[in-house]
Amino acid sequence: MNNRYSNKDVDVFAWFREASEKGNAYAQFNLALMYKRGKGVRRNDAAAFVWMRLSALQGIAFAQNHLGAMYYNGAGTKPDDAEAVFWFRMAARQGDASAQQNLGLMYRKGRGVPRNDETALTWFCRAAEQGVASAQALLGEAYAQGLGTKRNFQLALAWFRKAALQGDASAQLNLGLMYRRGHGVPQSDTQAVAWYRQAAAQGTAAAQRHLGVAYAEGRGVRVDLERAYSWLRRAAEQGDVDAQFNMGVMLSNGYGTHKDEALAFDWYQRAASSGHMLAQYNLGGMYAHGRGVRRDPAEALAWYRKAADQGAANAQFNVGVIYANGHGVPKDEACAVAWYRHAAEQGDASAQNNLGVMYANGQGVLHDDAEAVRWYRRAAEQGHPLAQYNLGGMYAGGRGVERDSVLSYMWISLAADAGDETACNNRKLIERKLTREEIGSAELMTRRWRDAHRTRTV
Template identity: 35%
Template sequence: MPVRKLLSGLIGGMTPAGRFRHACRLLERADHSVRGFARLGQMAGSGMVAAQYQVACAYLDGIGVPRSPLEGMRWMHRAASAGHVEACFSLALMLLVDPPGQDGADSLLPTAWPEGIDAWPDPVAATHWAGQAARAGLPDAQALYGYLLATGPESVRDPEAAGIWCARAAQAGCPQGDLALAVNHLCAPDQPPGSNPGAVAALLRAAESGLPTAQYMLGLLHERGWGLSPDAAEAEKWYARAAAGGVRPAQARYGVMLLRNGRGNSRAIMAAETWLRRAALAGDREAAALLGDLHACGKAALPGDHEAVTWYRMAAEHDHAVACRMLALLYIQGRGVASDPDQARDWLQRAAVLGDVAAMTDLAATLLDRRDTPPATPAQAAAPLPDFRAMAQAGDPVAAFNLAVSLHRGVGCAADPAQAAMWMERAAEAGVVNAQYWYGRMLLAGEGISASPSQARHWLERAASHGLPEACIAAAQARLEGYGGPRDHAGALAFYHRAAEAGRGEAMFSLGAMYGGGHDVPPDRTQALHWFTRGAQAGNALAQFMLGRYLAQGLAGPVDRAQARHWLAQAVAGGVTAASAELDGMMLADDHAAP
């Protein structure tokens, strides 16, 4: 008798339970999984509940059959409805998370839920199914049921029952039960965190058993002294373990503690950034905002304004008020992005709506800067400017800056140059970069204060060190002319580079002029042509004029008279009178050269 026929006869003579076990073994083998699934599918269709559960798992995992969340949910619901304990528990877990493929990775997303499923996720239905599995004696389900009774929607909450079910799971040796006990205590509104020694002991057991969420919570208790003596070293240890386990808040807290305890150590900063990045990329807005701070303040391992913009934007898009304000300031200063007052005002508006008081005052300053521009909406026209004096007198440096602007321009109050200079100095001393620039300009012009070229240069360069484009240009000019200190053409060149990289066309023109010769830096006409080209493309009329000259005369490459005429014409339109004569000369030469 052939072997295949013999095996077929033996399998055919098996009991249903034997055939089920054999099909499961086939499913586990990669080379026979399709056959195993086919046999389980037949049994599931005939009503075998255990097979229905296995078919559901196969569809969800894509074993022996193409992955399908819809079919997985349908068979899981069928098995759970028939009383399969593990299916009830699995269905509860499934209903607590978003459907697979919410990120667009799964093209088999259901357009309609299986019969009996009204929504997904559905914490109320999840509580029902967890309860069925819990009453059947499954410890993990008891822990989940207790957790949902403690923290779920109001319609299912029952703190007393939550404690009972969490205790049952814990008594059965289930770490999740210990965790649920601790969570139930921490969520209780009438008990200070950590005040229940039993809950703290349960949390410790859950953490030591390897549950990352419990490890994170234990780190919190150690850090904040909830039921335990404050212990930063223990907190850091537990945060580290939870961070390695993928707990996003733990990654953020661990990064913060590494920064705090590293005291500027470069290796600690790099490790901290690594964990903060993981948390931020997983959606932690506080971590993203902190990364923005590190880069904006130059404390990151490799600081960069573009990085600061990226992280602040990530936090701001998750409604982090301070990140919205900081992103606006970068747009104002042109750090990491081209200077854009409209973008700055939009982000300040968002920060103000989120309740950031400093953003409200910054927003007022941007409105002051645009006092001659008609308001975009009637609401903007009707909006009164806030009274900055009280906040400034209370020590708010941004309010001091805004008050100084108001007094300087006589907007919302009588102009008072001396008072404006006094408040601007206070804001500058407190580190407000825009105030440092403004105060430098006041000292240059002697507005409300005796002119002091050396002090003006000092404040302009402080503002320029933060990358404020206007300050970079003014500081470069002071160094170029030796105003308020010795001439320093190399230093001027560096400041012009910062302003140019922020998109300022006048700085691009100045770089072209410096590289073109006649300054205490090595001439480089290739660089001059590069910066004149960038300045011309940015709309600077003088750069357009010089680019036309370079192209007409071939000063840094081949002659291109057509392009030269184009840029000279642009310069003429921009008001450069010398360009008109240059253009006329070119046209006259072309006429003489014509046959």
């Protein structure tokens, strides 16, 4: 024995070993734990497995549960989900609450058994009714999400509260989210923050992130960007991907800390490498403009493409721009049109305008003024100034629509009022050709459009 073990542990190990060799099931269980934890003896998972199995075979429920966990984790033996389920079930049928919870998790995850949320719910209920906080939290999640049962926020809230009052961090976080969303309780950001804080203090990364966001946005607390940064950093350092993205945002803008685009780049890269869509988009922007990293059009395209493949409309638009202009890749207008279309169909106004331009000029697609007008109009109705100007030009020239100087003046006026200099100059030219009545009619139409679109801006 190594002298790093206490004399007491060494003696206890010897006693358990002697009793175990005589067949005492409880001694075998405890001996297995000593091997597993390295108390009184060098840690040895293989030896722990042997003694745990001998105890389990004699019907000791907590040994059966531990044995199931060893099969699940591949500790001292090869991982085997089917064996894990077998031993969890043996212990669960004897009323072991931990085994009941573990068996429920196997059914929820579909490991070793076909996934079955209803069966999982049954086992979670049995463990929860014995007062196991983690099972109560899992039962709350089942009711909150409608897993194996109808969604029931009141029951979810009740189980989350029972677990949260026992100190279960996941329940505390979920209780905070229930208050944030007003699910089963009156909406209260103050109560949400109170529960986030309890879970965050226990080191729960998601709770730390939610608490950081609350401080950043002033939800339930006063805005405090320094505290927001502090909590988001704690979560990010634990690997919370959303927090890593938020750290990039904080650092790139100097929110709650000094502006540091190189460090922002590092956090975006961590989140982007984990598949975070917005981080991938922002990383593409940093490579495209040389912010926090050397400008690299090829890397910009690679990251924009990752975000675009996940459905990010703004990334799809930027991929289209890169192919349309040949930035870091051979110019490919047909490819640009395809990416513009992906973004445009999701409602991206800039992509809709650019798609209109491609149709109007016959770039990467057959020339089609009517189709150009259709896309210009969709972007213009969202308040996109350049699309409004382009649509006004189509009305002025009678391209894709019947010539209409009044409508042309209206759309170009909207673009001019948004600050487009070319639209300002052209409005003056059009105005000279209109009668006072036509100008009055156009101005009335402009006011009506603004009244109808006050909350819609690009």
